[in-house]
Amino acid sequence: MDEMPRTLSGFGVSPGIAIGKAFLVDQSHIRIPFHTLTSDEQVARECARFEDAVARTEQDLEAIKQSIHPDLKEHVHILEAHQLILRDRLLYDQTLDFIRKERLNALWALKKSLNKITELFQSMEDEYIRNRVTDVSNVGEQVMRHLAGRKAKAFDEIRERVIIVAQDISPADAAQIQLEKTLGFITDMGGRTSHTSIIARALGIPAIVGAERATRAIRTGDLLILDGSNGTILINPTEEQISFYYELQDALETYLKEISRKAHLPACTQDGHKINVEANIELLEEVVAAKDHGAEAIGLYRTEFSFMNRTVQPTEEELYHEYRELAELMAPLPVTMRTLDLGAEKMGRWHPRIDQQNPALGLRAIRLCLRHVDLFKTQLRAILRASASTRNIRLMFPLISGVGELKRTKAILEEVKSELRSEGRDFDDKMPVGVMIEVPSAVAVADMLAEEADFFSIGTNDLIQYTLAIDRVNEHVAHLFDPLHPAVLRLIRQVVATAHKAGIPVTVCGEMAGEPLYVPILLGLELDCLSMNPQAIPRVKNLLRRAQLSECRRFVAEALKMRTAAEIREALQDMVLRVFPEEFKFFDPEALQPKYRSGEQYV
Amino acid sequence: MGLTALTDQVTEIEQEFVVPNKLGFHARVAAQIVKTASRFRSDVRLIKDETSVNGKSILDVLSLECPQGTTVKVITRGDDAEDALKAVAELFQSKFGES
Numbered sequence: 076m077d078e079m080p081r082t083l084s085g086f087g088v089s090p091g092i093a094i095g096k097a098f099l100v101d102q103s104h105i106r107i108p109f110h111t112l113t114s115d116e117q118v119a120r121e122c123a124r125f126e127d128a129v130a131r132t133e134q135d136l137e138a139i140k141q142s143i144h145p146d147l148k149e150h151v152h153i154l155e156a157h158q159l160i161l162r163d164r165l166l167y168d169q170t171l172d173f174i175r176k177e178r179l180n181a182l183w184a185l186k187k188s189l190n191k192i193t194e195l196f197q198s199m200e201d202e203y204i205r206n207r208v209t210d211v212s213n214v215g216e217q218v219m220r221h222l223a224g225r226k227a228k229a230f231d232e233i234r235e236r237v238i239i240v241a242q243d244i245s246p247a248d249a250a251q252i253q254l255e256k257t258l259g260f261i262t263d264m265g266g267r268t269s270h271t272s273i274i275a276r277a278l279g280i281p282a283i284v285g286a287e288r289a290t291r292a293i294r295t296g297d298l299l300i301l302d303g304s305n306g307t308i309l310i311n312p313t314e315e316q317i318s319f320y321y322e323l324q325d326a327l328e329t330y331l332k333e334i335s336r337k338a339h340l341p342a343c344t345q346d347g348h349k350i351n352v353e354a355n356i357e358l359l360e361e362v363v364a365a366k367d368h369g370a371e372a373i374g375l376y377r378t379e380f381s382f383m384n385r386t387v388q389p390t391e392e393e394l395y396h397e398y399r400e401l402a403e404l405m406a407p408l409p410v411t412m413r414t415l416d417l418g419a420e421k422m423g424r425w426h427p428r429i430d431q432q433n434p435a436l437g438l439r440a441i442r443l444c445l446r447h448v449d450l451f452k453t454q455l456r457a458i459l460r461a462s463a464s465t466r467n468i469r470l471m472f473p474l475i476s477g478v479g480e481l482k483r484t485k486a487i488l489e490e491v492k493s494e495l496r497s498e499g500r501d502f503d504d505k506m507p508v509g510v511m512i513e514v515p516s517a518v519a520v521a522d523m524l525a526e527e528a529d530f531f532s533i534g535t536n537d538l539i540q541y542t543l544a545i546d547r548v549n550e551h552v553a554h555l556f557d558p559l560h561p562a563v564l565r566l567i568r569q570v571v572a573t574a575h576k577a578g579i580p581v582t583v584c585g586e587m588a589g590e591p592l593y594v595p596i597l598l599g600l601e602l603d604c605l606s607m608n609p610q611a612i613p614r615v616k617n618l619l620r621r622a623q624l625s626e627c628r629r630f631v632a633e634a635l636k637m638r639t640a641a642e643i644r645e646a647l648q649d650m651v652l653r654v655f656p657e658e659f660k661f662f663d664p665e666a667l668q669p670k671y672r673s674g675e676q677y678v
Numbered sequence: 679m680g681l682t683a684l685t686d687q688v689t690e691i692e693q694e695f696v697v698p699n700k701l702g703f704h705a706r707v708a709a710q711i712v713k714t715a716s717r718f719r720s721d722v723r724l725i726k727d728e729t730s731v732n733g734k735s736i737l738d739v740l741s742l743e744c745p746q747g748t749t750v751k752v753i754t755r756g757d758d759a760e761d762a763l764k765a766v767a768e769l770f771q772s773k774f775g776e777s
Contacts, residue, residue, distance in 0.1 A: 152706040159712050159736040166737070192737060201743050207705060211737070381700075387747035 080312050085286030087306035089275035092324040093259030098237035099295040105223045107186050112178040121174045125181040128221035133161055150249065160214045165192050182222050189215045213245045238299050242290055244271045254278060259301040261289050261308060283308060327661055334617040338369030342619040351604035352616050355584055362404045364609040369616060372409040374606025375584045376401065379417050388450065394457035406465040412458050416440045416473040440474035445483060455491045462503035471509040471532055476516045478523045485527065513537035518566045525577035533570060535585025539563050558587045559640040571601050582606055592662055594618040595650060599631030621655060689759040693767060694751050699776040702745035707774045712736045714765050720756025
């Protein structure tokens with residue numbers, strides 16, 4: 076019947092290609108009938124049915140816990156919490172109460188308890204606590220399935236390797252799925268940070284989320300091709316498509332294996348120019364990933380995490396221990412610590428909440444630190460003290476907009492240093508001090524800032540947002556955010572030229588640095604260093620090794636004469652196709668123009 | 679004083695704690711508290727400001743909303759109140775096994 080090839084799309088959240096049969100997880104709605112119980116026997120029967128459904132759910136959870144995949148061990152905690160929720164007085168006792176006192180049928184009584192719990196949690200201030208409602212509904216749904224005589228989601232029916240298609244995948248589901256039989260995940264709901272995405276990336280399984288109609292458009296047994304890098308799903312593809320994707324899958328796997336073997340080697344261009352490749356991280360735990368992927372330094376340590384979601388300000392000792400551990404883990408390689416880059420609206424409960432009309436232009440980052448000097452000094456003291464033994468810390472100030480601000484910031488740093496000296500505490504007195512270039516005014520006065528700085532680091536995300544006046548989270552204008560806008564390239568060139576004249580190095584640490592397509596541009600713009608998410612390092616290093624600095628310089632000289640981003644993009648794609656023919660087919664289609672998208676060109 | 683009198687004796691004791699771990703009372707920590715409290719016959723109540731909740735209910739403990747640094751009073755009441763409070767105190771002291 077319906078064997079015509081069809082296409083769906085969603086967000087590719089875990090790269091890789093999966094080809095195989097679909098397995099649809101049954102998550103259809105349970106109909107909840109309402110009736111009042113007329114006799115005591117009926118009440119007793121409904122109570123018994125409910126207790127039995129709870130007991131069976133408890134056994135299900137226990138069985139899942141016993142058979143959990145070793146890579147998902149941390150899910151045991153979630154399952155244990157689910158078992159406790161199952162027997163919680165708000166769910167268990169309350170439902171029995173509704174059956175006995177209000178003479179409601181078990182399904183309706185359970186639904187009523189769940190609604191009450193939802194109401195209670197919705198009034199919570201803390202977002203994490205509010206979201207625990209999903210755990211309660213997961214548990215409730217499992218009990219309802221037993222009450223309604225539905226089978227539990229039957230993951231154990233999976234006999235062959237399949238692509239799992241579901242509305243969403245809960246932690247309990249994830250724990251039951253036999254990962255060795257899972258080729259890929261497709262869900263109707265979710266985004267980059269949803270549970271499915273995190274699990275898929277952790278296990279290296281290709282996944283697409285937010286594919287809205289997937290569970291309606293796909294049936295169990297359909298042949299699927301899933302491209303986790305661009306979010307494309309092909310349903311019942313043609314023979315040509317199948318063989319094309321088998322080849323692509325093969326090539327991609329071989330390629331990734333090959334480049335990760337060389338990830339720890341330096342990145343020198345064909346004409347012998349070395350570019351430093353560094354990692355952006357925000358948690359201590361990420362140091363291992365950074366080193367494994369070949370980072371030559373931490374180019375950006377985001378220090379915000381310790382300040383968010385808490386009632387009291389972190390102490391100097393707490394920060395000191397965190398920073399020192401980080402420095403020791405990376406030593407002798409350098410660690411670049413960016414001082415607090417938070418908006419006043421995200422400061423957590425220890426800071427008076429300020430509502431700002433326009434947070435991007437409001438009290439944030441260095442402005443906030445200069446307003447709350449005590450807080451800033453606490454962080455500076457912790458960073459300086461952490462530098463004492465390993466001497467591999469570099470300091471960097473975010474959102475500097477002019478020389479006055481930088482001088483004031485450096486004066487505070489000097490005060491902190493002399494306080495530490497008078498207390499007899501050791502620190503690295505020669506710690507390099509850098510400036511983030513992310514406000515257009517900083518570019519305009521870069522020559523003056525360079526006199527006061529040991530290095531520059533260009534934060535392209537903010538620089539592009541402020542230069543083009545585009546809010547990336549505003550869906551109406553987000554598509555206008557373009558790193559290849561001629562104005563952006565001119566500003567970067569100006570910063571590099573000014574810095575090199577002053578004899579200081581320049582890094583790019585925005586998302587632009589981790590996107591393979593932009594490698595030739597950034598190389599040709601003569602950046603000294605690129606800092607990116609750890610996972611992007613092997614690919615970028617590989618491209619740098621295959622490129623020629625002289626050729627990229629010539630290319631950038633030509634590109635800077637072009638008038639529109641579209642023109643530059645097209646020229647860049649022609650160049651990349653010529654210079655990296657083997658790599659081109661793996662490029663992120665989001666960064667490419669339509670005519671280069673794999674679908675059209677390669678299928 | 680016979681044996682019956684001893685076991686019937688109801689003790690009520692309390693102690694204040696500061697939530698020590700970075701992430702506060704999240705699901706795993708709440709589960710630990712509930713599992714520990716449930717091992718005892720005594721009532722275990724957790725009190726923050728004016729709110730008092732049942733330490734044997736995970737939803738109650740979560741709904742108390744306790745990030746790092748919150749002061750929580752624990753009251754145990756029953757014949758094994760002292761052991762119960764000691765067990766809960768150990769959880770706080772070990773930072774719930776977290777940083």
